[in-house]
Amino acid sequence: MKKTLLALSLGLGLAVSGAAQAKTLVFCSEGSPEGFNPSLYSAGTTFDASSQTLFNRLVQFEAGSTKVVPGLAESWTASADGLEYTFKLRKGVKYHTTKDFTPTRDFNADDILFTFNRMWKEDHPYHDVSGGDYKYFGWMSMGDLLKSIEKVDDYTVKFTLNYAEAPFVSNMAMDFASVLSAEYGDVLAASGNKEDIDHKPVGTGPFVFKSYQKDAMIRYTAHDDYWGGRSNIDKLVFAITTDANVRYQKMKAGECHVMPYPNPADVAAMDKDPDINLMRQEGLNVGYLAFNTEKPPFDQKLVRQALNMAINKQSILDVVFKGAGSVAKNPIPPTIWSYNDDVKDYDYDPAKAKAMLAEAGVVGLKTNIWAMPVQRPYNPNARRMAELIQADWAKVGVEAEIVTFEWGEYLKRSKNGEHDTVLLGWTGDNGDPDNFMYVLLGCDAAKSGGNRARWCNEEFDSTLRQAKQITDQAERTALYEKAQVIFKEEAPWVTIAHSVVFKPVRKEVTGFKVHPLGSHIFYDGVDLK
Amino acid sequence: MFKFLFKRLLVLVPVFFGVTLVAFGFIRALPGDPVEVLAGERGVTPERHAELMAQLGFDKPMWQQYLSYVGDVLQGDLGTSLITNRPVVEEFFELFPATAELGLCAILFAILLGIPAGIIAAVKRGSFVDQGIMSLSLVGYSMPIFWWGLLLIILFSNTLNLTPVSGRLSFLFDVEPVTGFMLVDTLLSDEEGSFWNALHHLVLPSVVLGTIPLAVIARQTRSAMLEVLSEDYVRTAKAKGLSPVRVIAVHALRNAMITVITVIGLQVAVLLAGAILTETIFGWPGIGKWIIFSVFSRDYFAVQGGLLLIAVSVMAVNLIVDLLYGLINPRILH
Numbered sequence: 001m002k003k004t005l006l007a008l009s010l011g012l013g014l015a016v017s018g019a020a021q022a023k024t025l026v027f028c029s030e031g032s033p034e035g036f037n038p039s040l041y042s043a044g045t046t047f048d049a050s051s052q053t054l055f056n057r058l059v060q061f062e063a064g065s066t067k068v069v070p071g072l073a074e075s076w077t078a079s080a081d082g083l084e085y086t087f088k089l090r091k092g093v094k095y096h097t098t099k100d101f102t103p104t105r106d107f108n109a110d111d112i113l114f115t116f117n118r119m120w121k122e123d124h125p126y127h128d129v130s131g132g133d134y135k136y137f138g139w140m141s142m143g144d145l146l147k148s149i150e151k152v153d154d155y156t157v158k159f160t161l162n163y164a165e166a167p168f169v170s171n172m173a174m175d176f177a178s179v180l181s182a183e184y185g186d187v188l189a190a191s192g193n194k195e196d197i198d199h200k201p202v203g204t205g206p207f208v209f210k211s212y213q214k215d216a217m218i219r220y221t222a223h224d225d226y227w228g229g230r231s232n233i234d235k236l237v238f239a240i241t242t243d244a245n246v247r248y249q250k251m252k253a254g255e256c257h258v259m260p261y262p263n264p265a266d267v268a269a270m271d272k273d274p275d276i277n278l279m280r281q282e283g284l285n286v287g288y289l290a291f292n293t294e295k296p297p298f299d300q301k302l303v304r305q306a307l308n309m310a311i312n313k314q315s316i317l318d319v320v321f322k323g324a325g326s327v328a329k330n331p332i333p334p335t336i337w338s339y340n341d342d343v344k345d346y347d348y349d350p351a352k353a354k355a356m357l358a359e360a361g362v363v364g365l366k367t368n369i370w371a372m373p374v375q376r377p378y379n380p381n382a383r384r385m386a387e388l389i390q391a392d393w394a395k396v397g398v399e400a401e402i403v404t405f406e407w408g409e410y411l412k413r414s415k416n417g418e419h420d421t422v423l424l425g426w427t428g429d430n431g432d433p434d435n436f437m438y439v440l441l442g443c444d445a446a447k448s449g450g451n452r453a454r455w456c457n458e459e460f461d462s463t464l465r466q467a468k469q470i471t472d473q474a475e476r477t478a479l480y481e482k483a484q485v486i487f488k489e490e491a492p493w494v495t496i497a498h499s500v501v502f503k504p505v506r507k508e509v510t511g512f513k514v515h516p517l518g519s520h521i522f523y524d525g526v527d528l529k
Numbered sequence: 530m531f532k533f534l535f536k537r538l539l540v541l542v543p544v545f546f547g548v549t550l551v552a553f554g555f556i557r558a559l560p561g562d563p564v565e566v567l568a569g570e571r572g573v574t575p576e577r578h579a580e581l582m583a584q585l586g587f588d589k590p591m592w593q594q595y596l597s598y599v600g601d602v603l604q605g606d607l608g609t610s611l612i613t614n615r616p617v618v619e620e621f622f623e624l625f626p627a628t629a630e631l632g633l634c635a636i637l638f639a640i641l642l643g644i645p646a647g648i649i650a651a652v653k654r655g656s657f658v659d660q661g662i663m664s665l666s667l668v669g670y671s672m673p674i675f676w677w678g679l680l681l682i683i684l685f686s687n688t689l690n691l692t693p694v695s696g697r698l699s700f701l702f703d704v705e706p707v708t709g710f711m712l713v714d715t716l717l718s719d720e721e722g723s724f725w726n727a728l729h730h731l732v733l734p735s736v737v738l739g740t741i742p743l744a745v746i747a748r749q750t751r752s753a754m755l756e757v758l759s760e761d762y763v764r765t766a767k768a769k770g771l772s773p774v775r776v777i778a779v780h781a782l783r784n785a786m787i788t789v790i791t792v793i794g795l796q797v798a799v800l801l802a803g804a805i806l807t808e809t810i811f812g813w814p815g816i817g818k819w820i821i822f823s824v825f826s827r828d829y830f831a832v833q834g835g836l837l838l839i840a841v842s843v844m845a846v847n848l849i850v851d852l853l854y855g856l857i858n859p860r861i862l863h
Contacts, residue, residue: 026700031822034612042567130614133581139571198614213706214623215814216697237700241812249682250694250812408561408827415572426570450572 023528024235025509027520028247028256032215032240035130037198038175039119042135047175048520049218049238054096055178055203058087058112059169063524064513066284066336066431068173072107072204073157078471082164083147087112089155094225095181096208100200103183107204109151114182116149126185130198136176140429164469166476170430175519179204206231206523215240232511232527248504251276257506257528260520264322264380270504279503281514282335286328286436287378287425289369289389289494290452292417297362304491306356308346310396311389311494320385321497328495330484332436335516336428337473338480343488345495354396365398370414370422374407377499378425385496386423415449422452431517433480438464441487453492460486537851541844549602552836553595556829562587563611563827585611587829598833607834612826617834621816625838626709627697628815631807632800634731635739640793643743647750647789651758652777662747669744674803678737678810685733692733695812699726734811738803742796749792753785760784787858794850797843 033049034041041047051057060071070076073087093107118126119134120143137143145168147160161168171177184202188194201209206228207220218238222231239256241247247259248266252273262270271278291298291307298304313327329345332338357365371386372379379385386402393400400421405413414422429435438445443461445451460483467479487493503514511525564573564581573581582588586597601608607617650662686694697711698704702723707714712731715723757763758781766780767773805817816835823831 024700035614040614042569133584135567138577195614211703213814214620215818216627216812217700219700219703239696239700239812240814241695242818243809243812245679246682246695246810246812249679249687253686253690253694255694255696255699406560408565411568411570411572412561412565424570448572448574 022234023232024237025233025258025522025526025528026237026239026256027522028241028250028259029218029238029520030240030244030247030260031242033212033218035198036201036209036212037130037180038178039115039134039137040130040198044518050201051175051178052205052519052521053207053220053236053523054201054205054209055180056093056205057173057175057177057179058089059173061173061431061515061517061519063521064515066170066428066516068169068431071173072112072179076169078169082166082469082471083161085159085161085168086152087157087159089157090227091155093204093227094223095184095204096202096223098200098202098208100196101181101184101187101202103181103202105183107179107181108154109157110154110182111179112157113149113151114185115177115179116146118180119176120146120149125189126194126197129194134176136174136429140171140174140176142171164471166468166471167430167432167434170432170435174430207236228523231523232525233522236522251504251506254506257509258512258520258522259504262502262504264324267322267324267502270502275507277505277507277509279505279512279514280500281503281516282326282333283377283499283501284333284335284428284431284516284518285378285425286331286333286498287325287376287423287496288328288331289496290422290424291455291492291494292419292421293453293455293492294417295420297360297365298420300360300362301490302356302360303362305346306353306360306362306396307393307398308353308491308494309349309356310353310398311392312348313345313494313496314348316385316388317497319388320379320381321499324380324500324502325497326500328498329488331441331487331493331495332433332480332484333428333498336431336433336436338433338477340481340484342481343484345488346491350392350395357396357398363397366401367398367420368401368403370410370419371402371404372407372410372423373404376425377427377501378497379423380499382423414452417449417454419452424452428517433476434464434468437480437483437487438468441492455490455492457486457490457492460490533855534852537848541848544844545841546599548837548840549599549833550595552833552840553598555836556824556827556832557591559824559827561827563829566825566827602837607837608830610823610831611828612823612831617831618838620819620831621835621838623709624814624816624819625842627711627813628801628804628808628817630710630712631731631734631738631813631815632797632804634735635737635800635803636742636793636796638735638739639742639746639796643746644750644789646743646747648754648777648782650747650751651754654755659751663751666744666747669740670748672740674737674741674806675810677740678733678807681733681737682810693726693730695810697727697730697813698723699730702726734807734813737810738800738807741799741803742793745792745796745799746789750785750789753788754781757781757785783857787854790850790853790857794847797846801839801843 031045033046034043036050038047038051057071058073059068062069072090074090076085076087078085089109095103117124119137121127145161145165147162150158152158181202185197188196206223206226208223210219210221212218220236222234224230241250244261244263248262250256251259270276291304293299317325317327329343330340369386369389372382390400390402426436426440439450441451442464443456446454446456463479463483467476470476505512508529510527510529515521564578609616610620646662650659653659682694685692702720704714704718704720704723707717711727715727763776763781766776804815805821808815808817820835823835
């Protein structure tokens with residue numbers, strides 16, 4: 001028996017490297033996808049399993065950056081007023097052949113119309129299929145933005161907008177904009193199985209869907225006719241492993257090649273492991289403490305600046321992030337273009353902070369700090385962070401009580417402005433600075449509640465609005481840089497940290513890049529030694 | 530016998546309504562709602578929130594929602610998951626065989642080890658062996674499952690390289706699910722070596738999940754045996770000159786089994802609770818993990834439906850135990 005066990009275990013140990021004839025890459029993913037149509041869902045887990053493997057978009061993010069590059073569109077032009085975008089589509093793009101569907105034609109403009117009209121038009125035959133809630137389409141306000149989508153010819157599509165919105169092209173690169181097959185849609189409609197379009201996916205992406213066992217495994221094979229060239233990986237397997245400790249054990253045992261979201265406590269050991277290449281990149285996120293600027297004394301700039309100075313950010317980084325983060329001074333992370341490195345952060349200076357508070361006439365201030373009940377990449381332990389801030393503020397004579405609620409309740413109440421100060425953060429969607437600054441600090445967001453500081457500064461807001469209208473990136477950059485200066489001076493937030501994302505990858509994997517938007521991409525040069 | 534069964538089934542009716550009420554109320558008592566939880570930091574406008582809640586029928590008064598829920602359940606409709614848009618019943622039965630297979634193996638492990646250990650401890654009462662078995666079972670009973678699971682993985686999977694870390698089957702085998710029970714499906718498939726691989730994957734999770742029931746069964750068997758061994762009929766059997774093996778196996782054990790079987794039946798609920806942790810540690814695609822995920826995402830329909838189906842399966846097992854009882858001790862049927 002012992003011998004059998006040993007033989008079996010040896011077989012397993014070699015499992016990953018043993019399947020050399022067909023190159024199989026195993027990704028220990030962190031959860032089950034919600035489904036296989038990225039437009040209906042919002043989790044990164046779902047996007048990894050669908051948009052990044054099975055689908056393409058008109059434009060895409062270059063692997064490892066937020067730069068927008070051609071995808072299903074070979075090129076695009078914008079009109080001078082920024083209201084019309086014309087995309088020239090790629091020819092000869094093949095859809096997947098699966099056991100349920102064999103395509104008879106290549107990708108063309110009809111597929112673009114099918115994809116976007118499904119999300120947009122309530123009378124589209126597919127609109128209500130699978131619940132009909134197109135999350136990101138709504139969150140990015142695409143419904144308000146779009147005026148019309150026209151097919152100019154089979155390989156040209158024109159989008160007309162209701163107002164100029166420079167981040168539009170970046171939005172087209174987001175997961176929700178993944179292009180489905182109109183022909184597959186027709187086939188399923190004819191057989192009365194419309195729902196299958198979201199569960200038995202057919203796309204143009206580098207991998208073809210093979211099978212899915214909930215909570216266990218997803219299997220893909222390389223798409224032989226992929227327009228960008230066949231993938232080096234023949235078979236891609238997502239071994240769903242929800243616990244981070246177990247993912248690490250599997251990685252050590254050679255049962256997977258790449259794993260997301262390691263436990264911060266394991267990072268040091270991974271770094272020393274000779275079989276593991278620990279990759280890192282600054283995450284596209286920001287963790288902050290927002291002052292409720294509608295409540296006194298936080299309506300005074302001087303008080304906000306003083307409380308900024310009273311916080312020792314470096315000690316927060318050491319204690320809460322255990323080194324896996326960097327101090328934030330701007331509301332956008334340094335990986336986003338237009339990041340203004342000339343902005344000077346408030347130095348930690350409790351004595352000066354105390355003097356400034358006295359100058360503002362604030363004595364014996366009693367306030368609260370809201371701490372999130374959940375772990376987020378931009379804040380791994382909000383409770384601990386709040387305790388450190390509480391202690392720092394106590395040194396300048398500010399007495400703060402820590403408040404927390406269940407997550408849904410927390411979001412709702414802070415949106416309603418019930419807090420004095422609140423810890424929260426943001427992870428970027430499309431790599432555009434507008435996606436941080438306008439969404440989190442604009443005057444519209446102050447009304448709708450997304451702007452937790454409830455801060456509406458006319459100069460800042462008009463600068464952002466101006467930047468939305470222009471498509472030239474250099475001009476936009478200048479405007480966003482200016483906005484960051486205003487933001488720092490006005491200090492509606494204490495910008496705390498940008499986290500560092502760690503990605504352990506086994507040494508036999510080559511060409512893997514950590515993507516700033518958090519996706520896991522197994523194409524674009526990824527190979528196995 | 531039928532009267533007994535009928536009476537038992539009748540009792541289940543109020544239990545069923547109780548369970549629907551608890552399942553319905555529990556998830557709604559938690560703060561936050563599915564629309565909010567899904568929107569996260571991004572938030573959702575009050576209008577859109579109201580619109581989505583109305584679409585899902587959550588804008589109606591509670592009693593109306595409850596009645597329509599029970600109405601649907603009675604027609605066999607448990608609703609559609611808010612997260613995956615798939616029927617709850619379909620999701621449940623896709624995952625249930627994995628939990629059932631693991632549970633069966635765990636309880637089998639607990640019985641096969643626990644009963645003999647209990648008997649030995651009882652027969653050798655007060656000896657070193659007895660004390661050893663009882664202390665071990667106390668340790669087993671108090672073992673935190675999560676810690677125990679990780680410990681075994683580190684020892685057997687990483688250091689000794691004897692067992693796989695997690696999952697039900699290596700990715701090298703592509704076995705079509707037929708019954709959902711991996712041991713059966715691998716036998717049905719033509720993938721050579723897949724059965725052994727599946728069995729191999731079952732070892733650690735079964736041991737981890739079976740540890741607490743094992744401890745309970747061993748202790749229960751011991752005390753039941755001790756009680757029976759001091760009965761007059763056992764003394765008589767011994768006095769008749771029967772061999773000790775026959776006295777223990779036939780005269781004592783059969784009577785001691787009545788209590789032991791009750792305890793085994795009660796372990797089903799313990800197993801299901803333990804399954805939540807065990808499935809998380811071993812990446813086991815079962816209902817424990819699924820229900821936890823559904824609670825976190827406030828997937829009302831999945832939680833309601835899932836809890837109800839779990840309760841029904843526990844009730845079914847208890848009914849079977851009651852019937853088994855009757856077989857062992859016919860007096861109970863009357």
